[in-house]
Amino acid sequence: MIQRDAHTISLWQDHAGGYNTINKADRGKTYDVIIAGGGITGITTAFLLQNAGRNCLVVEAANLGYGATGGTTAHLNTLLDVPYDTIQRNFGKEGARQIREATAEAIQLIKHHIDRFDIRCGFEYADAYMFAQTEREAAALKDIAEATLMAGADVSGVDKVPLPLGAKKAIKVTGQAKFSPLPYVQRLATAFEHIGGTILQQSRVTAVQDKETILVITTQGPFHCRQFVYATHIPPGVNLLHLRCVPYRSYVVAATLADNNYPEDLSYDMQQPFHYYRTQMVEGQRYLIVGGEDHQTGHQENTENCFRKLEAHVRELFNVEDIRYRWSAQYYEPADGIPYIGRLPGQTGEIYVATGFSGNGMVYGTVSALLLKRLLLGLHSDYIKLFDPSRIKPVAGFNTFVPHNADVVKQLASRLFPAEKLEQLAGLAPGEGKLVNYEGSKVALYKDEQGGLHAVDPVCTHLGCEVHWNQAEKSWDCPCHGARYSVDGQVLNAPAGKGLDPHDIK
Ligand SMILES: Cc1cc2nc3c(=O)[nH]c(=O)nc-3n(C[C@H](O)[C@H](O)[C@H](O)COP(=O)(O)OP(=O)(O)OC[C@H]3O[C@@H](n4cnc5c(N)ncnc54)[C@H](O)[C@@H]3O)c2cc1C
Structure with a gap:
């Protein structure tokens, strides 16, 4: 089992062995790129850049998968937590189309890596269902369906969802997928090292100074590079992005079912906060994985109660044999609905960041890797402006908060x-x-x-x-x-x- 930034144990971390690095970090050399963070974002970015000829070092504070990547639910979806009608309002029809296109490309890239390196991570294509249970939700779903279709997704109305409940209205979106995240990340990390990359675990980046080269101070000493990426889920230190990203915790249970009636595909209700459902086979055992009860970090006193409510919800719907795992993890909600990927605001040097993924960081972490690769190589991308971390989008309803205590x-x-x-x-x-x-x-x-x-x-x-x-x-x-x-x-x-x-x- 690997360590995670939590007391609870996730299904994925329990089934993962520790990652043993292959190559040794060299303090005497100047790396082309140093990437802080060994989650899906850091490892994918490092692999793509190394594969493109850059010499990369990944510096991870703990172990690969220690962060949200070890506590995710690993839906690979283009039907996102922030719905396309909201994205369209904030970024226009073209912005929404680009988001769908970028997330679909990310799923393709994940599948490409799985095929290329023969990664046994239970990847399967799936459909995604979103369903309404009240009139109000049905009206909202109509708008979401229209905007999702306009963004280029294959959307259709359906009478049934793959869950044991009735829905007033439901839609199906094709071209989604699911997998086990840690075998994927660990195998991609090995592929990265096989082509010359280096990973340093148990080493926290404590300071980054932009000098002639970039000086990266870590708990295992200083390193030098020409370009630096924060793939730490949220950048450390004090930055504009901390005022634009709100931290949330989400709760998950993985259960075995007595009647073997596991729901296929991916499903999402529209409650506030919403529930998300899927099934994954891990080492010969099927698990129903349900998430929900999200709240702003530090705003819920009785976090045990979040698990109790989620478990009660799962037991009401399914014939539960055993709740095998329950865990919680953190994600960051961006102010205007889409991630911040690009130059870290307030920095003059080549210091980059990828953050604000909501509950879609498997795909957005991969979108980040694709975009960061182009940015660091000095290539053009249509997405640079869309995801620019310095963009200003004052949007209604976003409650920014500043430290007040x-x-x-x-x-x-x-x-x-x-x-x-x-x-x-x-x-x-x-x-x-x-x-x-x-x-x-x-x-x-x-x-x-x-x-x-x-x-x-x-x-x-x-x-x-x-x-x-x-x-x-x-x-x-x-x-x-x-x-x-x-x-x-x-x-x-x-x-x-x-x-x-x-x-x-x-
Ligand atoms: C409960 C839950 C369910 C989710 N479900 C889904 C889902 O179904 N589909 C989906 O697409 N997304 C989902 N997400 C979101 C997704 O899991 C995350 O967005 C994604 O894992 C983020 O990956 P990352 O690599 O950017 O960050 P992380 O996985 O958090 O990795 C960051 C790494 O950086 C390291 N680090 C931090 N600071 C430093 C430092 N100073 N120096 C060196 N290293 C440092 C950490 O130790 C960590 O390992 C979910 C999130 C939660 C909380």
């Missing part, structure tokens, strides 16, 4: 806290965490299963918001930009580059 939380560094008093204040059960007030200051306190207390400063090191406890993942999550920390304050998710300050407990 910084001034109310005092710095607590180097204070000594009496354990007895802290415990009384918190009244914690083993396995629980809580923000407690101690003499006018706040402490993020966790009690482990053995009764040991872990206290850290609750001020997020990114922009100073106050972190919230996530019971299901046993992590401290920042509601502002989605940085996440372990109970001892170590960084689990960017954009934070530095952990929470630990506090000594007497």
